[in-house]
Amino acid sequence: MPLRKxxxxxxxxxxxxxxxxDQLTMRKLGAALNVQGGALYRHFPNKEALLDAMADKIVEGIGDPLPDTAWFDQVRILGNRLRTALLSRRDGARVMAGTFSPGANTVIGTDKAVQVLSRAGLPPAQAGWVSFALFYYVLGHAIEEQAQLGLPPDHDWRERTGRLAVEVSPQYAAALDSLSGTDPAERFDYGLNVFVEGLRRLQEKERAAQEHAAR
Structure with a gap:
């Protein structure tokens, strides 16, 4: 059967x-598919194009219909969908971070976020800015989560910082402890809530200003 994209x-x-x-090469992938490496280039001109397609596959379903709820809850849902998708594959966040050509699933997901924020009252331009800010928060958090999975079991943040011979505050030390001692999902939800609640307050402030100007 012919090899499909x-x-x-x-x-x-x-x-x-x-x-x-880091181990992925076109040659190794060809061997895994039991084809010559050159056969892959009929579908993807280079590894970068393949990574673009992989990233788009990872985020498949992000733009699925949302429940009929408040816009700020829909933003939370989209953020959690993206995190779940990125963590569903080993190094999934790094795959997404290294791509530059958005595929259909990426566009659909971003469009969904822009629609939600536009219904909340943001102009399309600002809805796009906020959508990308949300994307980069989720992406950055997922990259760190997956990087931490690769640390040795005995890794100690305090010890590593101590070797730098830099004096840190007790607050900073406590913050470092939380990175390894707190459920990543809890940390993610906290940050996402800060993002959404800040956006809600901004929208309320702008709406009040508009109502005042209309009087």
Whole structure:
């Protein structure tokens, strides 16, 4: 049966789940598919194009219909959907971070976020800015989560900082402890809530200003 583009993407994702992103090459992927490496180039001109397709596959479903609820709850849902998608694959966040050409799923998901924020009263331009700010918060958090999974079991933040011979405050030390001692999902939800609540207050302030100007 002829090798399909979707087969290449699916196998590439299975490969990074098993071996990690740093081990992925077109040659190794061709061997995993039992084809010559050159056969892959009929579907993807280079590894960067393959990574773009892998990233778009990872975020499949992000733009699915949302429940009929308040806009700020929909923003939380979108943020959690994206985090879940990125963490569903080993190095998934790094795959997404290294792409520059958005695919259909990426566009659909971003469009969904822009629609939600536009219904909340943001002009399209600002809705786009906020959508990307949300995306980068989720992406950055997921990158750190997956990086922490690769740390040795005995890794100690305090010891590592101590080797730098830098005096830190007790508050900073407590903050470092929380990075390894707190559930990443709890930290993520806290940050997402700060983001959403800040946005809600901004919208309330702007709405009040508009109502005052209309009097």
């Amino acid at each position: 979707a087969d290449v993407v699916d196998e590439a994702l299975r490969f990074i789940d098993s071996e990690g992103l």
